[in-house]
Amino acid sequence: MVISNKPLRFILATFVACLPIISFANSETDSTKVQTEVTHEAVAEGHHEEAHAEPTDVKSKIKGFINHHVLDSHDFTFTQDDVTGKHYGFSLPVIIWDNGLHVFSSAKFEHGEAVAESNGSYYKINHHDGKIYRTDASGTITEDEKTGHPKNVRPLDFSITKTVVSILAAALLMFLLFSSLARSYAKNGGIASGAGRIFEPIVIYVRDEIAIPNIGVKHYKKYMSYLLTIFFFILFLNIFGLTPLGINATGNLTITFSLAILTFLVTNFTANKDYWGHIFWMPGVPKLMRIVLAPIELLGIFIKPFSLMIRLYANIFAGHIVLMSIIGLMFIFKSWIGSSLSFGLSFVLSILEILVAFLQAYIFTMLSALYFGSAVQEHGHEEAHV
Amino acid sequence: MTTIPNIIGAGLIVIGAGLGIGRIGGSAMDAIARQPEASGKIQTAMLIAAALIEGIGFAALFAS
Numbered sequence: 001m002v003i004s005n006k007p008l009r010f011i012l013a014t015f016v017a018c019l020p021i022i023s024f025a026n027s028e029t030d031s032t033k034v035q036t037e038v039t040h041e042a043v044a045e046g047h048h049e050e051a052h053a054e055p056t057d058v059k060s061k062i063k064g065f066i067n068h069h070v071l072d073s074h075d076f077t078f079t080q081d082d083v084t085g086k087h088y089g090f091s092l093p094v095i096i097w098d099n100g101l102h103v104f105s106s107a108k109f110e111h112g113e114a115v116a117e118s119n120g121s122y123y124k125i126n127h128h129d130g131k132i133y134r135t136d137a138s139g140t141i142t143e144d145e146k147t148g149h150p151k152n153v154r155p156l157d158f159s160i161t162k163t164v165v166s167i168l169a170a171a172l173l174m175f176l177l178f179s180s181l182a183r184s185y186a187k188n189g190g191i192a193s194g195a196g197r198i199f200e201p202i203v204i205y206v207r208d209e210i211a212i213p214n215i216g217v218k219h220y221k222k223y224m225s226y227l228l229t230i231f232f233f234i235l236f237l238n239i240f241g242l243t244p245l246g247i248n249a250t251g252n253l254t255i256t257f258s259l260a261i262l263t264f265l266v267t268n269f270t271a272n273k274d275y276w277g278h279i280f281w282m283p284g285v286p287k288l289m290r291i292v293l294a295p296i297e298l299l300g301i302f303i304k305p306f307s308l309m310i311r312l313y314a315n316i317f318a319g320h321i322v323l324m325s326i327i328g329l330m331f332i333f334k335s336w337i338g339s340s341l342s343f344g345l346s347f348v349l350s351i352l353e354i355l356v357a358f359l360q361a362y363i364f365t366m367l368s369a370l371y372f373g374s375a376v377q378e379h380g381h382e383e384a385h386v
Numbered sequence: 387m388t389t390i391p392n393i394i395g396a397g398l399i400v401i402g403a404g405l406g407i408g409r410i411g412g413s414a415m416d417a418i419a420r421q422p423e424a425s426g427k428i429q430t431a432m433l434i435a436a437a438l439i440e441g442i443g444f445a446a447l448f449a450s
């Protein structure tokens with residue numbers, strides 16, 4: 001292992017596992033009808049017309065539906081009654097640090113309508129960007145005239161939002177599944193038993209087809225735990241996103257940013273001298289070229305994890321938007337042929353999304369293994385490079 | 387996002403990504419036809435190259 005002291009390793013692993021939790025709650029919430037940057041301009045006009053009442057025409061309802069699925073939110077809304085406006089779901093806690101810890105249920109916000117009061121300070125969700133601001137008792141948010149940004153103070157937002165619940169659920173699921181799988185080996189004499197058996201060939205696949213060919217037989221064991229964690233974490237989060245609960249974890253730039261940062265840190269902190277030599281003073285290249293190539297390689301250190309982040313985010317986010325739009329198309333075509341064709345198309349697209357879920361997990365893991373392999377490769381690999 | 391240059395840019399990006407991945411798919415199929423027993427490795431390599439191209443395609447699509 002990279003660090004051989006077991007308690008220290010455990011503490012570091014727990015710390016690293018909690019890193020996605022402390023990424024600040026992303027600009028959110030669908031419950032206040034806030035749009036993402038993609039649909040922002042398209043609905044800027046529509047946004048001003050709809051008051052805080054429920055949307056009535058089909059297109060706004062579809063946009064609300066897409067936003068419910070794709071944006072983060074302070075409550076789990078399973079469904080809502082359009083006529084009465086009643087939401088069925090449960091509220092998640094809001095945890096704010098604003099010169100003191102404020103913890104309250106997001107039901108106080110009443111889906112963005114009311115001003116929440118906690119220990120004497122008042123907070124309100126701003127309708128334009130979905131973030132929580134400190135206001136006075138009447139909930140005024142003063143906006144800067146030039147930029148349109150609110151001038152209110154923004155407290156640090158550590159809330160348990162929908163996305164945080166989803167990553168905690170994925171982590172718990174992984175922990176339960178794989179610990180029971182590991183225990184079943186001891187009980188059954190080296191053969192897996194129970195429901196975890198389905199993961200054994202996948203684990204072996206990650207070891208034999210991803211880790212060993214890219215990292216090499218000597219060093220792959222150090223990285224196996226990280227690669228397996230990344231693979232199953234992304235896979236489970238992608239699959240969660242395909243459920244109708246409205247969870248969109250990997251389609252969230254902060255989550256993929258955290259994962260890419262982890263790959264970046266592991267690559268650069270476990271690299272040996274040859275890695276840095278290859279970046280800044282590459283052998284086999286004329287000296288003048290080396291000076292030209294070194295900045296490009298330096299940029300490459302940052303761009304490679306950046307591309308990991310963008311690739312996962314864009315694939316999952318775009319897939320969800322397209323899928324939700326086609327489901328919404330079912331309600332725009334009110335004819336029997338249009339709606340059934342849209343239904344068929346959305347069904348087929350869902351199957352494609354399952355493939356994309358597996359593929360993106362595989363690609364992220366494989367590219368991480370590739371970067372780790374380049375970090376620990378020995379000097380003798382010189383001749384292997386073309 | 388819905389201005390004309392943005393739309394043309396998005397179309398160009400899709401053309402570029404489609405051409406790239408199409409070429410990879412074509413050579414992969416030629417290679418599998420030549421040597422069917424290596425089809426597992428070829429498929430893996432094809433998926434990796436396709437994912438890389440799709441990565442920059444999406445990055446550009448989001449920047450436009």
